[in-house]
Amino acid sequence: EAGVVQxxxxxxxxxxxxxxxxxxxxxxxxxxYWYLQNLGQGPELLIRYENEExxxxxxxxxxxxxxxxxxxxxxxxxxQPAELGDSAVYLCASSLQGWRRTEAFFGQxxxxxxx
Amino acid sequence: xKEVEQxxxxxxxxxxxxxxxxxxxxDRGSQSFFWYRQYSGKSPELIMSIYSNGDKEDGRFTAQLxxxxxxxxxxxxxxxxSDSATYLCASEAVSWAGGTSYGKLTFGQxxxxxxxx
Numbered sequence: 001e002a003g004v005v006q007x008x009x010x011x012x013x014x015x016x017x018x019x020x021x022x023x024x025x026x027x028x029x030x031x032x033y034w035y036l037q038n039l040g041q042g043p044e045l046l047i048r049y050e051n052e053e054x055x056x057x058x059x060x061x062x063x064x065x066x067x068x069x070x071x072x073x074x075x076x077x078x079x080q081p082a083e084l085g086d087s088a089v090y091l092c093a094s095s096l097q098g099w100r101r102t103e104a105f106f107g108q109x110x111x112x113x114x115x
Numbered sequence: 116x117k118e119v120e121q122x123x124x125x126x127x128x129x130x131x132x133x134x135x136x137x138x139x140x141x142d143r144g145s146q147s148f149f150w151y152r153q154y155s156g157k158s159p160e161l162i163m164s165i166y167s168n169g170d171k172e173d174g175r176f177t178a179q180l181x182x183x184x185x186x187x188x189x190x191x192x193x194x195x196x197s198d199s200a201t202y203l204c205a206s207e208a209v210s211w212a213g214g215t216s217y218g219k220l221t222f223g224q225x226x227x228x229x230x231x232x
Binding site: 031033041043045048050055091097103104105109 | 222223
């Protein structure tokens with residue numbers, strides 16, 4: 001069974017440019033998460049989807065970040081415009097169910113560098 | 116206060132020793148707890164989950180949960196150099212949106228473990 005797939009693995013962009021990340025969750029997983037991880041820190045939740053519905057986006061900086069999960073499968077996270085402080089690893093994770101005993105599995109992550 | 120806190124580390128143990136990793140959480144509504152291992156430059160990998168008070172053993176790993184003290188730990192017996200990684204503790208609390216309950220997974224900052232030969 002294929003795991004969570006993310007692309008690209010690495011991205012270098014200039015500040016003020018847009019960038020997008022893509023995630024394909026494990027087949028059948030209805031819950032999808034986008035996390036941000038800074039160096040030396042644990043993952044921090046940006047947004048969580050239950051199927052196609054964003055159920056927790058309280059930590060998503062909505063002035064520049066947006067996300068979508070059309071048809072409740074693949075998801076895209078976009079930043080526009082990017083700032084230097086957005087440099088981090090963006091992790092996508094998925095799980096089979098949205099509550100209790102949620103075993104979440106992570107993709108390889110996208111390492112974003114904003115210069 | 117952070118929702119999930121881990122002992123700051125880094126933790127260094129000799130090969131063959133027991134490594135003890137600790138975690139406390141603030142939300143008494145948390146029901147499920149997880150330990151993830153993250154090698155440098157890699158993504159977190161789920162290694163243990165625990166839902167009830169007491170111990171849960173899986174090979175060289177033992178997770179311990181004490182809900183009264185809001186404390187979770189991970190013991191690694193017979194530590195190997197390949198266990199050297201960052202260990203992340205995560206708790207799941209129930210959150211509500213649109214009248215439906217969902218699990219909210221929150222991570223600690225991680226503890227770096229080094230096992231030296």
